[in-house]
Amino acid sequence: MVSWGYLKKYLKRYAKHPEMEKSKLYIVVAIDTEGPASYALDSWDKIDKMMKRITSDDFRYAHTDSYSEGLRYSYFVMDWTAFSENPNKRVFGYSAIYEHYLRDLFAETPLKKHKDGVYWHYHHPCKDGKWRYGGWNETWGDNNEYENQINHLIIDRQYFPNIYRAGGTIETNEQSQWLEEWIPFDFSSRGPESISLKSILKKLKNNICGNSTKYLWDWSRAPRDWIFYTPSAEDYQLKGTMARKIFRCAGIKSDEDCVNSKYIKEAFLFASKRKEALFSFFTHDFYVNADQQIYNTAKLIKSIAKDFDTVEYAYLNALDAAQKCLCCEDKGSLGLTVSLDSKILIVKSNKKLFSKQPWLSAKFIDLTYKHILMQQKEETLWTVDLPLDKIEILGVGACDKVGNSTVTLTRIL
Numbered sequence: 473m474v475s476w477g478y479l480k481k482y483l484k485r486y487a488k489h490p491e492m493e494k495s496k497l498y499i500v501v502a503i504d505t506e507g508p509a510s511y512a513l514d515s516w517d518k519i520d521k522m523m524k525r526i527t528s529d530d531f532r533y534a535h536t537d538s539y540s541e542g543l544r545y546s547y548f549v550m551d552w553t554a555f556s557e558n559p560n561k562r563v564f565g566y567s568a569i570y571e572h573y574l575r576d577l578f579a580e581t582p583l584k585k586h587k588d589g590v591y592w593h594y595h596h597p598c599k600d601g602k603w604r605y606g607g608w609n610e611t612w613g614d615n616n617e618y619e620n621q622i623n624h625l626i627i628d629r630q631y632f633p634n635i636y637r638a639g640g641t642i643e644t645n646e647q648s649q650w651l652e653e654w655i656p657f658d659f660s661s662r663g664p665e666s667i668s669l670k671s672i673l674k675k676l677k678n679n680i681c682g683n684s685t686k687y688l689w690d691w692s693r694a695p696r697d698w699i700f701y702t703p704s705a706e707d708y709q710l711k712g713t714m715a716r717k718i719f720r721c722a723g724i725k726s727d728e729d730c731v732n733s734k735y736i737k738e739a740f741l742f743a744s745k746r747k748e749a750l751f752s753f754f755t756h757d758f759y760v761n762a763d764q765q766i767y768n769t770a771k772l773i774k775s776i777a778k779d780f781d782t783v784e785y786a787y788l789n790a791l792d793a794a795q796k797c798l799c800c801e802d803k804g805s806l807g808l809t810v811s812l813d814s815k816i817l818i819v820k821s822n823k824k825l826f827s828k829q830p831w832l833s834a835k836f837i838d839l840t841y842k843h844i845l846m847q848q849k850e851e852t853l854w855t856v857d858l859p860l861d862k863i864e865i866l867g868v869g870a871c872d873k874v875g876n877s878t879v880t881l882t883r884i885l
């Protein structure tokens with residue numbers, strides 16, 4: 473029997489937080505931020521015009537969420553590096569795309585104002601740099617360009633990736649195991665869709681015309697749930713015991729998992745049953761009509777939400793949404809303290825890391841960058857002996873277990 477005291481406490485709490493009784497659906501709008509492409513929006517002018525439209529207040533607040541908040545974006549910014557061919561006239565270079573956004577779009581509509589987020593998107597190049605299959609390669613063992621990119625992210629942008637999206641949504645067990653070492657969240661799953669008949673016919677047509685293509689992504693065995701799963705070490709598509717979390721993220725104009733009312737209803741239904749869900753979809757900054765597609769999707773979400781009055785939905789950036797799904801109250805920021813004792817670098821963190829050690833990058837006086845492994849001395853203390861007379865800057869980056877990320881730079885010469 474429920475006591476009067478308990479009932480009074482419950483009613484008081486409910487009166488204070490009536491929203492506690494509603495289910496939550498967090499919505500993440502992911503934008504793979506890749507710069508101009510000759511076959512779509514082919515200049516920065518065209519991309520800037522489209523991006524300025526979607527980041528305007530009129531656009532963001534045209535179809536607000538349950539809290540009368542507007543759209544928030546998660547930019548998965550990439551660097552086109554280590555390619556020797558450039559048939560699609562991409563903008564090459566470390567941080568080249570990010571710097572354009574920083575100077576232009578992010579300067580006008582600062583990320584913090586709208587609580588947008590910036591994360592890491594990576595296309596793995598082939599060892600010989602040749603452009604194959606649309607600039608994608610599934611074999612991470614043949615070169616370590618991903619490490620080069622992280623060295624640059626830390627030193628040039630003071631960012632250590634907490635959230636990742638795979639280029640072409642191509643993932644393998646090899647890649648999954650590397651991610652498990654360093655990065656807690658991954659928004660790459662297109663589960664459980666298979667390559668469509670339409671795509672297979674397109675491939676055949678391309679091959680007949682001499683344009684060899686290959687479908688590299690496979691999420692056909694991944695969960696249908698609109699929430700994260702922790703993958704298996706044997707199969708990245710199956711649920712298992714890894715620490716990292718993979719979230720489902722559907723394409724806004726894909727032949728396989730195109731965002732439509734079926735997907736959105738599925739997400740609301742999942743939220744109503746589970747009390748909490750995350751619905752995520754992705755587009756690209758160079759897509760023609762990406763703005764209209766985002767607008768139409770937000771409009772569709774608002775219209776479908778009317779049928780689910782027990783669910784409240786909120787637009788959030790990928791980190792905020794992921795942390796909400798983890799019921800994460802661990803908002804304390806991660807801090808790394810770096811000191812030097814003669815030639816020995818000492819790094820201490822104020823809490824446990826997601827990785828076994830922080831990522832140490834060195835920029836040398838010959839302008840090369842290198843990832844240097846450290847030795848663990850205590851649970852949150854690491855050291856390494858360094859050739860300091862050759863190093864210009866040291867950068868140390870890491871994430872905690874709930875995706876808070878930090879970087880500390882130390883100028884040596």
Ligand SMILES: [Zn+2]
Nearest residue numbers: 504506639640
């Ligand atoms: Zn991409």
